[in-house]
Amino acid sequence: MIEQLKEQYVQMGIDPVIYNYASEIEAQLIERFAEIDAVAEYNQMKVIKAMQKNRVSAECFHSSSGYGYNDLGRDTLELVYADCFHAQAALVRPQITCGTHALALALMSNLRPGDELLSPVGKPYDTLEEVIGIRPSKGSLAEYGISYRQVDLLEDGSFDYDGIRAAINEKTKLVTIQRSKGYLMRKTLSVKEIGALISFVKQINPNIICMVDNCYGEFVETIEPSDVGADMIVGSLIKNPGGGLAPVGGYIVGKRACVENAAYRLTSPGLGKEVGASLGVIQSFYQGLFQAPVVVSGALKGAIFAARLYEKLGFQVLPDGTESRHDIIQAIALESPERLCAFCEGIQAGAPVDSYVTPEPWDMPGYDSKVIMAAGAFVQGSSIELSADGPLKPPYNVYFQGGLTWYHAKLGIMMSLQKLYERNLVNKTLL
Numbered sequence: 001m002i003e004q005l006k007e008q009y010v011q012m013g014i015d016p017v018i019y020n021y022a023s024e025i026e027a028q029l030i031e032r033f034a035e036i037d038a039v040a041e042y043n044q045m046k047v048i049k050a051m052q053k054n055r056v057s058a059e060c061f062h063s064s065s066g067y068g069y070n071d072l073g074r075d076t077l078e079l080v081y082a083d084c085f086h087a088q089a090a091l092v093r094p095q096i097t098c099g100t101h102a103l104a105l106a107l108m109s110n111l112r113p114g115d116e117l118l119s120p121v122g123k124p125y126d127t128l129e130e131v132i133g134i135r136p137s138k139g140s141l142a143e144y145g146i147s148y149r150q151v152d153l154l155e156d157g158s159f160d161y162d163g164i165r166a167a168i169n170e171k172t173k174l175v176t177i178q179r180s181k182g183y184l185m186r187k188t189l190s191v192k193e194i195g196a197l198i199s200f201v202k203q204i205n206p207n208i209i210c211m212v213d214n215c216y217g218e219f220v221e222t223i224e225p226s227d228v229g230a231d232m233i234v235g236s237l238i239k240n241p242g243g244g245l246a247p248v249g250g251y252i253v254g255k256r257a258c259v260e261n262a263a264y265r266l267t268s269p270g271l272g273k274e275v276g277a278s279l280g281v282i283q284s285f286y287q288g289l290f291q292a293p294v295v296v297s298g299a300l301k302g303a304i305f306a307a308r309l310y311e312k313l314g315f316q317v318l319p320d321g322t323e324s325r326h327d328i329i330q331a332i333a334l335e336s337p338e339r340l341c342a343f344c345e346g347i348q349a350g351a352p353v354d355s356y357v358t359p360e361p362w363d364m365p366g367y368d369s370k371v372i373m374a375a376g377a378f379v380q381g382s383s384i385e386l387s388a389d390g391p392l393k394p395p396y397n398v399y400f401q402g403g404l405t406w407y408h409a410k411l412g413i414m415m416s417l418q419k420l421y422e423r424n425l426v427n428k429t430l431l
């Protein structure tokens with residue numbers, strides 16, 4: 001079987017040198033993978049338990065149209081999400097178009113003119129700069145008279161508690177905490193660390209709403225920020241909780257009052273959660289959530305495998321191959337544009353969809369350098385599927401994430417190394 005497997009990889013374009021090197025790395029990860037599997041198993045039970053408790057049935061998979069009144073599937077799914085994340089309520093909708101939209105919705109519906117928003121963990125995700133109005137934009141919070149403050153993390157990545165205490169004032173209404181590093185070279189926050197930060201904020205003023213941008217974090221640990229005091233957690237269904245099957249959507253889970261505010265903003269005052277047709281996608285939301293713990297475990301294995309693979313070749317990786325994981329993103333500093341492009345070409349070449357295309361760097365709106373992206377996904381832009389991107393500027397970091405199955409993640413990563421190997425962009429003596 002081992003020989004057959006090797007032959008299969010060779011036929012797919014992997015050099016035996018790469019295959020052998022990757023096999024050695026994989027063999028060192030047995031214990032790590034077992035831990036990941038245990039978390040996935042725990043989270044799988046969490047999801048099934050929430051589905052059973054809410055009596056999910058075949059009727060839940062019917063589609064609604066028009067106003068979408070009395071949509072049993074939609075309403076039950078929201079109960080399932082609320083239970084799964086141990087919260088009071090949830091809004092899980094295809095009308096929430098992406099993660100940024102979900103975050104904007106949570107912010108705009110819970111803040112009022114004169115309120116202040118605080119980020120105690122530094123600069124938020126790029127797209128939120130326009131939502132907040134850090135970069136002027138039509139319809140931003142700033143346009144509505146909602147001010148913003150930010151306290152950066154300290155040099156060592158820890159919270160600046162003195163700075164946070166000083167920043168909180170009588171206007172502070174909502175604190176936003178981004179769990180994932182996003183596209184920054186900072187640490188991803190663990191749920192435990194987020195819990196400590198929330199306790200600190202609540203001690204100063206228990207009425208401050210604590211919101212967590214949970215993108216890329218769902219099901220990585222056995223607890224979620226909603227287990228440690230977050231009033232709202234927010235994310236995208238084309239990332240972890242959609243399990244690769246949800247074709248669109250976002251969620252807001254948390255305190256009833258917060259979720260209601262969001263529902264009245266998403267649809268209309270007076271209508272709230274009562275409307276919003278599910279248009280045939282709801283079954284994929286259920287199936288995706290059901291699969292999500294295992295899909296996330298595959299993505300995590302891929303991230304750790306890649307960290308080890310590239311670390312041993314002398315590249316700086318974040319997180320490193322041994323650190324505990326709190327999201328599914330892996331950053332690798334490739335240190336040359338040629339390597340960055342070769343890496344992305346490899347990821348693309350290993351994809352089930354669009355494997356024959358060559359990714360090219362392009363001038364993406366909002367970025368100050370060219371960006372290269374690789375993705376061969378079933379759902380457009382889905383980043384729970386194996387995908388990679390990086391800005392063409394030093395240190396030529398590639399950020400990659402996802403993989404609907406561990407085997408696909410493994411192939412994509414081996415293929416990335418194959419491309420570097422073919423072009424003499426790695427130290428071959430280390431292989």
Ligand SMILES: *Cc1c(COP(=O)(O)O)cnc(C)c1O
Nearest residue numbers: 098099100125180182213215236
């Ligand atoms: C992906 C992401 C977002 C925004 O999500 P989109 O779906 O791309 O709009 C926000 N915050 C973080 C940390 C993310 O990873």
